[in-house]
Amino acid sequence: MAPKVSMTVQMNTDRPIPTIGLGVYLLPLDKTAEIVETALNIGYRHFDSARLYGNEEETAEGIANFLEKNPNVFRSDIFYTTKIWPSDFGYDKTMAAVKDSYDLVKKSIGYIDLILLHTPESTTQKRLESYRALQDAVEQGIVKNIGVSNYGVAHLKELLAYPELKYKPVVNQIEINPWLQHVDITQFCKNNDILIQAYSPLMFGGRLRDPQIVKLADKYKKTPAQILIRWNLQKGFIPLPKSVHAHRILENFTVFDFEISDQDVEDLGDKTSHYYGSPGSDPTKAP
Template sequence: MSLTLASTVKLNNGLDLPLLALGVYESPTSVEKSRYALQLDYIDLYLVHSPLAGASGRHEAWLALQDAVKEGKVKSIGVSNFSPAHIEQLLKSEGVYIQPAVNQIEMHPWNQQKEIVAYCKKEGIVVQAHTPLTQGKKLGDPMICGIAKKHGKTAAQVVLRWLLQQDVVAIPKSENPGRIKENADIHDFTLDQKDLDLIATLDQGQNGSVTIWNPWTIE
């Protein structure tokens, strides 16, 4: 698989999204505040951060984002930590005519989110992995470290490369210039089928999660 730092994935609205995003930005709570803080005429991608607001809250937020797209303030809109049921419910709601372009979920070898990934790929929704490096909590795994040694890479680089080879957008969070550079240096090697088969055995489902964001427990 030929991947570079410039590699992108096509969203369902025809726009491109980088496969690897570096650094971190914490957004204010509205499109207008975000545009003001960033000093931008428009925002490329804006997400509903979680499904916690309930069906009516999610619906209201989505209608507001659709208006922002119509007004040219946002190019693409998506969701975060949504299960397939949340997305289906949203799409059936009155006035909804834009499908989420992205679903951002916790994803890494220890929580591979297979059901959500399969659903999103079927529906043309790009999966974006937050917390891909598990906040460092699982990077000492002997299997990942063994694969890293084989390729002359770090455990973090192996995990990020694995995500890219799943056609999943990775957003490793770091404010450290050295770590950001390391995270970007993943395009000169490829995980082979043996590597992929070994990583597949690490999946623990939601038991492997390192955050509070479990899409399956929120109504």
């Protein structure tokens, strides 16, 4: 029987995280706040930004605008994530970057729910120094939770063996789709109580017309995008779909009213393939 999918799931800190987030990568800067507010009105409570995206302040502004208009929704109901790029790795540079990201949003939303190291594409020393800075940011009250992104098993093992590890990463955010299942990484994270966030769950639209997806969309009377997002949810991942269009944002969130059978979840895609919707090399393979 397919697992029940809820609106939130517990992290290893026993804090909840919403099970769908809106990715804000490449949103038009002058429309970001408006798009975030639209998503909140639809029901989203989770937003995924990054220093690299250049829209942290605008994303937080959209959250603040919504909260001002909706007094029955609280800041604690909304989950805001940002990420640190390798150009800011190393203890001092990471701490400065975290404080800069915090300064951009503190007036509007007060704190950061989650900060991730954006990619392991750096050196072991810098990765670990940067993670130590994130831990110190937690203790300073700047951020509530910390994690990583694009980490392969070797990077995760390196971090978990770090003598100065105080706070295990709550998530590892990686690109996931039925043709890019990262079975080794997802199983390792499951064994170590680290949640998987799935970016590019719609593969930049690259395989929405794949016959397997079209067949399931017809079977369940849903769109291909809804099938992909629901597949992620039933696999236990936290998908982060992105769109600038209100009707697509709504469509991507309307996935809690149906279930895909266990067999269909298992059969969709190919566990051995490596189909990347996003450009570039596989960051989980970084040394």
